[in-house]
Amino acid sequence: MTLSTRCFSAFALILLLLPASHVLAAGACGSPATPISAVQGQGDTSPLAGQGVTVEGILTFDARMDGGFSGFYLQQADSETDNNPETSEALFVYTRKKTGEPGERLRVTASVKEFHGLTELANVRSITACGSAPLPRAQVLTLLWPNALESFENMRVKVAQPLTIIDSWNLARYGELTLAAGDQVVPTEYLQPGPQAAQISHRNRQQRLLLDDGRGVRQPNPIPWPPGGLNGKNTVRSGDKIHELLGILDYRFGAWRLQPKKPPVFEPVNTRPPAPARPEDPHVRVMTMNLENYFNGNGEGEGFPTTRGATTAPTLEIQRRRLVEALRRPDPDILAVTELENDGYSDTSAIAQLARALGPQWAFVETPGADGSDQIRTGLLYRSDRIVAETPAERLNTGLFSQRGRPPLAQTFRPEGQRISIQIVVPHLKSKSCRGAKGDNRDRNDGQGCYAKRRTRAAHALVEWIEQLPPIPDLAGTLITGDLNSYFQEEPLQVLQHAGFTSMVHHFHPCTAQQCDHYTYRYKGEKGSLDYALASAALKARVLEAQTWAINADEPRALGYKNNLPGTTASPWRSSDHNPVIIDIRL
Template identity: 85%
Template sequence: MNLSTRTIRAIAPFLLLLTSQVLAAGVCGGSATPISEIQGQGDASPLAGHKATVEGILTFDARMEGGFAGFYLQQADGETDGNPETSEALFVYTRKKTGEPGERLRVTGTVKEFHGLTELTNVRAITVCGSAPLPKAQVLTLLWPNALESLENMRVTVAQPLTVIDAWNLARYGNLTLAAGEQVVPTEYLEPGPQAANIADRNRQQRLLLDDGRGVRQPKPIPWPPGGLSGENTVRSGDKVHELAGILDYRFEAWRIQPAEQPVFEPVNTRPSAPARPSAPHVRVMAMNLENYFNGDGEGEGFPTTRGAPTALALKVQHRRLVEALRRPDPDILAVTELENDGYSDTSAIAQLAQALGPNWAFVETPGADGSDQIRTGLLYRSDRIVAEAKPERLNAGVFKKRGRPPLAQTFRPEGQRLAIQVVVPHLKSKSCRGATGGNRDRNDGQGCYAKRRADAAHALVEWIEQLPQIPDLAGTLITGDLNSYFREAPLKVLERAGFTSMMHHFHPCTAQQCDHYTYRYKGEKGSLDYALASASLTDRVIDTQTWLINTDEPPALDYKTNLSGTTAAPWRSSDHNPVITDIRL
């Protein structure tokens, strides 16, 4: 069928336009849109939704199996707009295989914003225009978002070593969170309020992820540190990363480096030995959150447990590590939290833990008074060194009547000594917001949810301790356990007004710049949720209170549920809290 002259004349302009577009897309050196115009000076591209042809150098190829299905294209150094507020690179989302790093490409596609990442998608054509030198890497000196936006997708090199502050997603997504230095929870050293909230927000903004250039979950091997994560080859929060260079990327609401080469890891925060006991006569009290120590039915079955080990093998790993962690400091008294609330029979969690610690270990029993929570607090002690005197007590009234975990109190007297100490083990409500209503909601002051309930629990704890039976020759009371509150938060103020001093903060105070003793890390910030609080009469008898940094600095991927090689019989990552160790001179 022949087209009429009229029809040909009608479609000719469209054919000419289409031909010119094809030529523009395929002819190297032809008219092209500068990448800086696509990026613009704001958070989003001013050309989003428009078709564009760009020409630049392929700097990083992420089209490998498990990659991001695309590559990064950057304007050549002599073709930039000279404006430091605009980026000269963008991500090209395509499965087309044309092009290699170090080649100049001409690409036609549609500009799109994908979860904050400016990219070229629906790629119609890619033409290789020959080899070209890679653009010079820009030196990255600030980690603020407004400083990073202008370098999005560009080659960068980080001016200084960065510090690992979080490894939560290391096993899941293959990335580590880095910052210029350690970040301390603001309410560890500041009163809760707007200033603390603002500093927490600033901390979150001053971070950079070290990624692995891939988009797969559960990468194998786990990419960091170089050589792959294992029990023997770990990376701890506080370690340094040097020679960091690659592509500055933005994905999943976070700025990250896709490294061109492996950076250098410096193990600054090495695994420490257990604190040595003082030479002078003393009693050593060790407090530790056990991260849900549940032992199934106590006879090798009953898995998965409701809160702890999912399998008998996972329990075996957890059990061995906890025993190592609890034995090595050679304590006289153990105050534990997150222990399964399953009675005191031979198959109970506390009985089997005591048995594993050794024949001289005994535990305090309060049957019928442990509350209805799945977990409880507990006390164990060396019966060859320490005598448990009088009846143990639990507070299971008021805020602890139904929903709370009843605190436990017991008096201990060292063998052959006149003076005794009273040890109280609390475990206050967590900061999780599940079910929070009214005054227990997050006030955005840095304390999280249930701050009111924790403060009420602290008041009840003080009143209860004051009403406990008087013990002859009592040197004082030590409250030691998990308060789920940082040092400047409301519960600690309540206890401080009642005459109890946080001995760890007395000996090792935390500031924004330095915090060497801490028990917990959460989303890149460190601080203490666990305490040793001495009554006024006991304060001068405390030789030292310190933490043993065995858990929170280790990647969660090394915990008892994963059982990576080389981890079964070591204390590292035996829990998600560091233990608190207090030496008392009696």
């Protein structure tokens, strides 16, 4: 269905000039028929839409099984194509009639229809089996550009090179994986917001292919990918490679997808990493993690469902066990957490129960009455056998944070038996979701999403507040660590960097379009960092290492605690949707 400057063969033109009754007549196998390329036409839609045609071709893929697409794919024999590399030689035939099987030549009389961008035959009047025939050669896909793909619509194809898995959001829902030539990085990780960043993101979306499962059912059971079924030990991670992709190039629901003839080969190149080892030099380890809505009902096993998080007490227990496993393995001294239920500090509060689950050595910072009215808040927990909490904690709950938002938390700590201390500030800025966005908080199409202005104002307020905090003797410096909901080159990060704070993960592990090994989040196929450890100028020289631990963002969301697939009950993998940030500081 692409533009072509070439003419149809004289034979095809004669067929198109025949009266409709001649074209509709089913006829015998081998009788004149409309070429499939003529049905596909020269543009994005068929010139014969709404008309009746008779075509003859080879059944290449049968999707009439239970849960399938209620039809099959029909492709012109290699010897009968129009030899035009810009036109497709295949159609989808929408029918439940049972005639035919793969490798059989069929003669079909039906009406041409456009269905959400897919050219198909529907209202099938007759299907005649014409004997076996060799399958058409699979065409080689080398560039995943829409204009190139259009000419292969519904045809047998194979992908010349391995592709990279960049998203698994719909794996359990529809059996889909999103593939690209390589991993895709959020443009505002390495470019300032603006038209160029928006253009690159648009191009990223166009250079993708979905690996489908040949079925149209929701919640397929078993989950088709990886081969053998998804579970806690048999995972497929974004960043992994897929080889030997062979099947039908399909267009459904606004996306190009491959319906595979056979399972492709999965190569787990992005394997699950161990927890980062602690340095040999004396240091304090700080770990930051978004808990993905840790809510504990009423704290007594009831009060479910809550507005967020686990919906039952047993589900909460699974969530807690998995979070504890993730938070314990790197052996941190201090934990900064976001998306924690804002329900006070009593024995039944979410933070108190999390501390107990971590172990008897764990304590938490309290700021009663200063936590704001949001459903979630930030929090700090620490190993009381290693770390001393010094001055009383403070919250920024004035100005921009007086009516809405999550008040940032500040607390000073020092290692047991030492004099030098560190000030830790934990913010959680407004998300990029556009719900309720008005005025200058709307999406400006510059790559930052909605509420960029609000996040920028919050960053300014955060800097001013830190500067006004009471002076602390023997302070090594300040660490801002939490979820800023902003990628590295976006305006809030620029504000903090201009104030003298350095993203230490980016300092040790720079992120470019070609290589970005440390990130905390994946969204719609692009990866980048929303969570940070930002050191003040005084603290920067004391930082030994800063890194992310890739336990969550690359894993399928189907492995989350709500699904409780086999092998996941006490696993750190996909314990949240954000990767944690880990920073080691010499004090």
